[in-house]
Amino acid sequence: MRQHQIARIDEYTRLNIPKMESVMNYLPAPVKSPFLRCGIAFIAIAAVLLTFSTAAAAQYRGYEGPEFCKQCHEDNYNEWKASGHPYKLMKGEEAQFRPIPLPKGYDWDDISYVIGGYKWKSRYMDNEGYIITNDDTSQGGNTQYNYLTGQWSDYHADEPNGTKPYNCGSCHTTAWIANENPEDLSGNQDGLPGLHGTFFAGGIQCEQCHGPGFDSMEVDSSAEFCGTCHIRGDADTIPASGGFIRHHEQYNEHLAGAHGSTECVMCHDPHKKAEFSIKETAQCGVSCHSSIGDSYALTSMADYGVECKDCHMPYATKSAQALGPHQGDLQTHIFYIDTDPTANMFTEDGSFVKLDDNGKAAVTMDFACQRCHETASLDELALYAKDFHDEDKGLEDIGLDPGLTGTWWNEGKDGEGFLLEVDQNRFLYASFYTYGPNGEQTWLVAALDSANGTTANVTVFIPTGGTWGDPGGADTGTQWGTGTFTFPTCTSGSFSFTPNQAMMAMGYTAQSYDLERILPSGISCPTFTNNEMTAAMR
Numbered sequence: 079m080r081q082h083q084i085a086r087i088d089e090y091t092r093l094n095i096p097k098m099e100s101v102m103n104y105l106p107a108p109v110k111s112p113f114l115r116c117g118i119a120f121i122a123i124a125a126v127l128l129t130f131s132t133a134a135a136a137q138y139r140g141y142e143g144p145e146f147c148k149q150c151h152e153d154n155y156n157e158w159k160a161s162g163h164p165y166k167l168m169k170g171e172e173a174q175f176r177p178i179p180l181p182k183g184y185d186w187d188d189i190s191y192v193i194g195g196y197k198w199k200s201r202y203m204d205n206e207g208y209i210i211t212n213d214d215t216s217q218g219g220n221t222q223y224n225y226l227t228g229q230w231s232d233y234h235a236d237e238p239n240g241t242k243p244y245n246c247g248s249c250h251t252t253a254w255i256a257n258e259n260p261e262d263l264s265g266n267q268d269g270l271p272g273l274h275g276t277f278f279a280g281g282i283q284c285e286q287c288h289g290p291g292f293d294s295m296e297v298d299s300s301a302e303f304c305g306t307c308h309i310r311g312d313a314d315t316i317p318a319s320g321g322f323i324r325h326h327e328q329y330n331e332h333l334a335g336a337h338g339s340t341e342c343v344m345c346h347d348p349h350k351k352a353e354f355s356i357k358e359t360a361q362c363g364v365s366c367h368s369s370i371g372d373s374y375a376l377t378s379m380a381d382y383g384v385e386c387k388d389c390h391m392p393y394a395t396k397s398a399q400a401l402g403p404h405q406g407d408l409q410t411h412i413f414y415i416d417t418d419p420t421a422n423m424f425t426e427d428g429s430f431v432k433l434d435d436n437g438k439a440a441v442t443m444d445f446a447c448q449r450c451h452e453t454a455s456l457d458e459l460a461l462y463a464k465d466f467h468d469e470d471k472g473l474e475d476i477g478l479d480p481g482l483t484g485t486w487w488n489e490g491k492d493g494e495g496f497l498l499e500v501d502q503n504r505f506l507y508a509s510f511y512t513y514g515p516n517g518e519q520t521w522l523v524a525a526l527d528s529a530n531g532t533t534a535n536v537t538v539f540i541p542t543g544g545t546w547g548d549p550g551g552a553d554t555g556t557q558w559g560t561g562t563f564t565f566p567t568c569t570s571g572s573f574s575f576t577p578n579q580a581m582m583a584m585g586y587t588a589q590s591y592d593l594e595r596i597l598p599s600g601i602s603c604p605t606f607t608n609n610e611m612t613a614a615m616r
Contacts (some may be wrong), residue, residue: 138253138278140290147284157349158284165196166250167280170203181221181230183214190270191280193250198325198407199224199398201233207270209242211235224399226407231399243272249307249326251277252286282307287348304342305329316431316439318424322406323431325397334431334439336390336413362386370467378602384450390415392445394423404444414440417463419456451606462606472567473532473604478504481568481603485596496573496593498563506534506563510575515585522558522575534563538575558586568603569595 144164148155158164168176170189178195180186181202191203200223202210211234212218219235234242247254247267257265260274267273278285287303289296310317310327316334317324323331332338342348345360363371363386374380390413396406412431416423423442425432431439447459461475473479480500487495497509506526514520524536538559544552559578565571574590 137255137276138290140293141253141278141285142291143279143285144283146292151284154349155284157347157351161349161351162196163282165281166194167247167277168192168195169280179223181210181213181223184210190268191244191273193244193246197225203244203270203272204239205270206240207244207266207268207273208240209234209244209272210239211237211242212239222398226401227399229399240272243274245274247275247277250282251280252283253278253290299341299343301329301332301340301342304348305332314433314437316412316433318429318431320396320400321424321428322396322400323394323408323410325395325408327395328411331395331411331439334433334437335411337411338438362390373467373469376602378605381602388450389446390441392441392449394441394445402449405449410441410445412439412441414438415446415463416440416442417460417466419443419460454606459606462604470567471604473565476604477531478506478529478534478565479568479603480504480605482506482565482571486571486593487596488591488593491591495596504529506536508536508563510538523554524561527560532565536561536563540581 144155144158165176169191170186173189173192173195174186176195178192178200180189184202188204189202190205190207193201193203193209202221204210210221213220213230219232220230221235222231222233223229224231243260245256248256254275254277255265256275260266260271263269263271265274265276267276285291287298305313308326308328309330310324311330313330313333316327316330328342332342337345345357346352346355347357348355359365363374367386371386374386387409391409391411392404393401393406393408394404394410394412395408397408400406421440421442423431423440423445433439443456443459443463447463448454448456451459464475465471478500480502482498482500484498485495486498494510494512497511499507504526506524506529508524510522510524512520512522520540522538522540524538527535527537529535537557538561539554540556540558541552541554542556557578558581559576561573561575563571563573571593572590573593574588576588577586
């Protein structure tokens, strides 16, 4: 505590001695005596600091700082130190040693504090504590630096410099006390007119969440407590702007999402950097939703390394700058996906996310799917997204699918079976190993003529004239008849073959029976085929 008070006294002296020097310049010559000047300055500073010290001691009595906590909780301290929490607000004299650029025309001597500067963005306060809204160019603006893009953007550029106060300390500092009367500079940090409150320390330190000192150490693990900062506006709404959810409102999303009845700490370790904070006991598809995880592991998306969060927590939120038409820079906590291709995630005026009658929201496929499948239409994506995790998902909306490729049979027909292949353009080729009218082994092949939904109409051929070791092979141009394949699901189907008159004369008859898959081909079913020809065949 004493070190903190001394630091604040030193800072006050640094800021105010120059002001007193400028006042001295207007005093009569006798009063400008070095001894008198020193005495007057000492009396003025002592009077102010006496008041400041008493107020500070009363406001922040019991606060120790993170180094005190580190004595017992070194692991938590180190994890917290690597997270974004300590860097929500930093003095310029500290921030200048971090990789933080400055707006054009500004030097570090012009900066009292930096807001952020950790991962997404940084903004800046001038030496009066006002947020800088315009750089020193004729165009102005460009006072928010965005770390994921390396670009500058505007922040309240329509407001002149020296007019935008800082009053966001409740979520950027430790032990923020808002000044209800900002004109009374004794209630402003460092006596800065634009900084409308005081705080024990910049950034979110241990005691902001756990309470001051050793005797407190409160642990509130409720989502509501996390929501004191990770919220925007009314908790029962999800504010939006510019086609994205607005930032730092994870609590709003959480309540409107699939996990609204759980606590944040069920999944997150709040001491850790966000991307490393997911607990081993909260692995999606392992600790929770394990049956879905098992079936998903068999899909091609799993083979490509697509994780649950990539679809269910898309980048629908923007903190600093959008990275694409449907890609913000923060993942949402809504989890639900609306597979209606005509759905709009936002209200008509774009200021909120739509909620249903139960207060729940859902991300739309432009965020969940189209961010990766850029060339596919929402109509095409909806065919696959609907009931995606249903192991018995039918093919009635999809039709012939490359995932049907494999070995098929009817267990009542030993010695017979089909080898099927469906390519990315929905062309079906089938080989039928069976027996002829006289018991001889026979091989039929079939190629697609036309398809309608889950039914494929084929022309059937019979190879003739081949002998063992014949380098010329057999004649495969002899037509046997026609047939159809129907596949209502990825694991069940049926076929029907009808011979032509020539084949009937040889003793062949019509055949039809149900089929089931023996061995998969290693291709998931249904398989998304992201190309124009496939879409045209719908």
